[in-house]
Amino acid sequence: MQTMADECACEVLEVVPLVMRAIRSEMRSHRTPELSVPQFRALAFLGRHEGASLSDVAEHVGLTPPSMSKMVEGLVVRDLVVRQVSPSDRRRVTLTLTARGKSILESAHQGTVAHLTEKLAALSPEERATIVQAMQALRRAFASAKEANTGIVR
Amino acid sequence: MQTMADECACEVLEVVPLVMRAIRSEMRSHRTPELSVPQFRALAFLGRHEGASLSDVAEHVGLTPPSMSKMVEGLVVRDLVVRQVSPSDRRRVTLTLTARGKSILESAHQGTVAHLTEKLAALSPEERATIVQAMQALRRAFASAKEANTGIVR
DNA sequence: TATTGTTATACTCTATAACTATA
DNA sequence: TATAGTTATAGAGTATAACAATA
Numbered sequence: 001m002q003t004m005a006d007e008c009a010c011e012v013l014e015v016v017p018l019v020m021r022a023i024r025s026e027m028r029s030h031r032t033p034e035l036s037v038p039q040f041r042a043l044a045f046l047g048r049h050e051g052a053s054l055s056d057v058a059e060h061v062g063l064t065p066p067s068m069s070k071m072v073e074g075l076v077v078r079d080l081v082v083r084q085v086s087p088s089d090r091r092r093v094t095l096t097l098t099a100r101g102k103s104i105l106e107s108a109h110q111g112t113v114a115h116l117t118e119k120l121a122a123l124s125p126e127e128r129a130t131i132v133q134a135m136q137a138l139r140r141a142f143a144s145a146k147e148a149n150t151g152i153v154r
Numbered sequence: 155m156q157t158m159a160d161e162c163a164c165e166v167l168e169v170v171p172l173v174m175r176a177i178r179s180e181m182r183s184h185r186t187p188e189l190s191v192p193q194f195r196a197l198a199f200l201g202r203h204e205g206a207s208l209s210d211v212a213e214h215v216g217l218t219p220p221s222m223s224k225m226v227e228g229l230v231v232r233d234l235v236v237r238q239v240s241p242s243d244r245r246r247v248t249l250t251l252t253a254r255g256k257s258i259l260e261s262a263h264q265g266t267v268a269h270l271t272e273k274l275a276a277l278s279p280e281e282r283a284t285i286v287q288a289m290q291a292l293r294r295a296f297a298s299a300k301e302a303n304t305g306i307v308r
Numbered sequence: 309t310a311t312t313g314t315t316a317t318a319c320t321c322t323a324t325a326a327c328t329a330t331a
Numbered sequence: 332t333a334t335a336g337t338t339a340t341a342g343a344g345t346a347t348a349a350c351a352a353t354a
Contacts, residue, residue: 134288
């Protein structure tokens with residue numbers, strides 16, 4: 001069903017940047033502590049993977065190690081993340097959220113979800129259910145092989 | 155159904171950045187003529203609205219006029235866009251795609267759709283149909299009142 | 309005076325290349 | 332030699348403020 005896959009791709013290409021723009025602008029607004037989307041994603045990853053290394057986070061967020069090193073430096077200065085040398089392999093660093101980091105991650109998440117929820121309230125319950133299903137499918141299609149190894153064939 | 159709207163927002167917040175990353179990386183790859191996502195969106199808008207002013211494009215893409223002015227300067231230098239003073243109101247500029255601009259817009263669109271299609275091929279036809287429906291709903295929820303039609307003409 | 313666009317300036321984000329420390 | 336991370340440097344991309352031209 002090649003036509004359908006193409007149509008689907010076109011729709012995704014048109015709509016995803018639109019939604020992304022809303023997410024970014026909310027994330028950077030002053031209603032919520034100011035975080036860029038990659039910063040938010042890095043904090044969220046650390047929330048789920050306590051003690052991850054710099055490379056782990058870089059790979060998940062999709063940045064090069066130097067860029068991530070710089071981002072982490074900023075997060076450490078802002079007291080959102082603790083960076084420690086790993087005892088077992090002194091080349092590695094171990095990253096964890098501070099209490100403040102956890103709290104700010106949570107606020108940013110809440111604020112953004114609230115804003116999206118407001119927009120989604122214009123839709124019907126059935127449409128929202130469809131969106132949930134679609135997001136789950138897209139997650140399987142686009143998740144990196146490492147983090148969520150589902151049925152992605154090559 | 156507040157819970158559902160919240161769940162829906164959470165899913166969107168997790169998955170949309172993931173898909174966006176794939177779109178961006180394809181857009182900037184060398185398979186397709188290198189364009190940033192905002193550049194692509196500006197060209198696509200000009201494809202649909204020939205002779206639009208700088209402010210029109212800035213508003214659609216979501217940039218300030220100075221930023222758009224700079225972007226347009228780059229597109230003019232790359233021979234993708236023509237910038238002319240409007241005869242009726244000499245403060246305005248009239249922007250149009252060059253033949254090269256049209257062709258590069260089309261290549262970028264094709265290349266990105268092909269890449270997305272490849273990823274979506276891992277899903278079932280039913281799942282793709284669900285995604286199409288979800289995208290249509292999201293478009294309604296997030297499109298600016300002014301320009302509901304964000305599509306590319308194919 | 310108000311509007312349209314540009315210039316000047318500064319800051320964030322990202323990359324590549326070269327380096328340090330450790331294994 | 333290979334790996335993990337950092338530093339140095341450069342280039343987009345974006346914003347705000349100030350300006351010029353036109354209405």
